[in-house]
Amino acid sequence: MTRQTPLRAIRGMHDLLPDDSARWQQLEDRARALLERYGYTEMRTPLVEQSELFKRSIGEVTDIVEKEMYSFEDRGGDQLSLRPEGTASCVRAAIEHSLLDQPRRIWYRGPMFRRERPQRGRYRQFHQIGVEVFGLTGPDIDLEVILLTRRLWEALGLTDLRLELNSLGDSAERAAYRQQLVAYLRQHEAQLDDDSRRRLETNPLRVLDSKNPDLAEIIAQAPSLIDALGSDSRAHFEALCAGLERAGLAYEINPRLVRGLDYYNRTVFEWITDALGAQGTVCAGGRYDGLVEQLGGRATPAVGFALGLERLLELSETEPPPSIDAYLIAVGEQANAAAMPIAEQIRDALPELRLLCHCGGGSFKSQFKRADRSGAKVALVLGDDELAQQRIGIKPLRAPASDDPTNTGPAKSEQSKTEQTSVALDALADRLPDFL
Structure with a gap:
């Protein structure tokens, strides 16, 4: 019998071998214990959802939906996708199972899927732990989720992370700012790369997140969204910053921080490291007060974050306990x-x-x-x-x-x-x- 050619894992998707699994379990156990201490309860959602869920939540003109989702038509003709992130699934489940009758603190963990170019810290199957809070409007809950992440870094012995913040305001403020930004970028359209020109027509805020070094000066001189905030959004952001200062947590306001998902409003934040090269974001999140209503539920304020386990494990030097006594x-x-x-x-x-x-x-x-x-x-x-x-x-x-x-x-x-x-x-x- 002819020996068959061995099959290999799909590019960008990796096996978790026995020698590595103990470190994963240790990280997950520490995160679970911490989240339970803060009163969060776990939710588990399917890996496969209707593609429409992510088009309506993330945005049809985002890179994730346009280029990166693993989507297919099943035998019944339904358009399905492997989940590229966890928030939309949690919101869908909360609406479907009537969990929004009172404030909820929920966390989840599991694999996500995006067809990106594999590189250090970026994989096509990657794993996240995320937090979602429903029903609370104030900056105090924004403060809680950020302080929770700081406590997790302490539990893992991580010291080289820095916190960046921004506020995206409400939808009306963002719409007014978008007009200012487009007018500014039109003046420099000849200098924009193809990707930024495309975004200029569909999602101009994402131009601010460009990693093209040739555009750094243009982006640095762009109008600031913080300057376009109304009194309520500004007061919310200032209260969050004051809370961080009282808690002794250093932060940096980054007016170019916009995140890659359309559903964010007001607070957005990222924890960043320089130890992983270009893929330096370890944890990111913010408010998404309009998403529940956008997906068919009643208007419900919400805030959350997700952190990448692969990147955390690269940073963590913890040694797992022996597997056998x-x-x-x-x-x-x-x-x-x-x-x-x-x-x-x-x-x-x-x-x-x-x-x-x-x-x-x-x-x-x-x-x-x-x-x-x-x-x-x-x-x-x-x-x-x-x-x-x-x-x-x-x-x-x-x-x-x-x-x-x-x-x-x-x-x-x-x-x-x-x-x-x-x-x-x-x-x-x-x-x-x-x-x-």
Whole structure:
């Protein structure tokens, strides 16, 4: 039989291998614990939605909808898309299941899909954790979601992130500003690149977000949206800034920060790093007070953010805990037969223990090598003689994570760190934790 050519993952989509999954779990667990402390509850939405959901929310003339969505027609003729972001799905679900009768604090996590050019920090399947808050209008909730992100950076040990803010005002203010901006850009139309000329006709605010260095001077001299804010929008933004200052959180006002989604209004923000090259935005969000109504619900104020897990993991230097605590070795016919039932008894007695039971036979020496390679802290050694005496050996494979020098008991002695200790099987649950 001819050997087939191996298949590979789709470009821009990556396998999460076992050695990496512990770091992902650690980050997700820390984020979940923090969000629960703030009173947020988790929502999970489908990966596939009607394409119309994203056209109506993100905007038909955005790069995401025009160029990047994975869209297709299913066998029933429905136009569907893999979700490119999480907010629209959360809003759709909140409307569909009547969750907007009171203020809601919701969070989500999972993969998103955009057909972008793969590069460092940017993938075609990427993962986000996001927060959405419905039913609260004031700058205090904007402040809360930003302070929440700061606390997450502290939990992850990240120190090289900076916060940028802007206000997009309300729809009328933005419409008036758009006219000013278009008039200004028309004066420099010959110097604009093709992408910016196209945006000038469809979504001129996005010209401000251009990464073309040749346009930097033109963009820097453009009218400022903050100058076009009315009294209510200005008061909202100033109250947010004052709250950040009281909380001791440094920020920078960036009048060119517009975000890439059409549904934002008033507050927008980004957390940015210089450690990841061009893809420096780690977390971004803002208010979207009109989106619920735009998607068929009653008018409901809202604010949220999303953060990219791949980028956070690149920045984080946290080491995951070992995946295995103990490795059970069995040598001898009787011991091999009894090993699996004994492993189950140990798991019953110590529910938090991560125990790997050796399978596949092999010599005592080869099993010990596998135990050491597993990363386990101890090997549990069961032979026919130990089984006959209802005992089991505990062999430390590496030093305990933290040693208390005041503890002079046998499990913490210098001798016990390297030598095998024999204990009664019925005492193992009490003795084993001392070796971990």
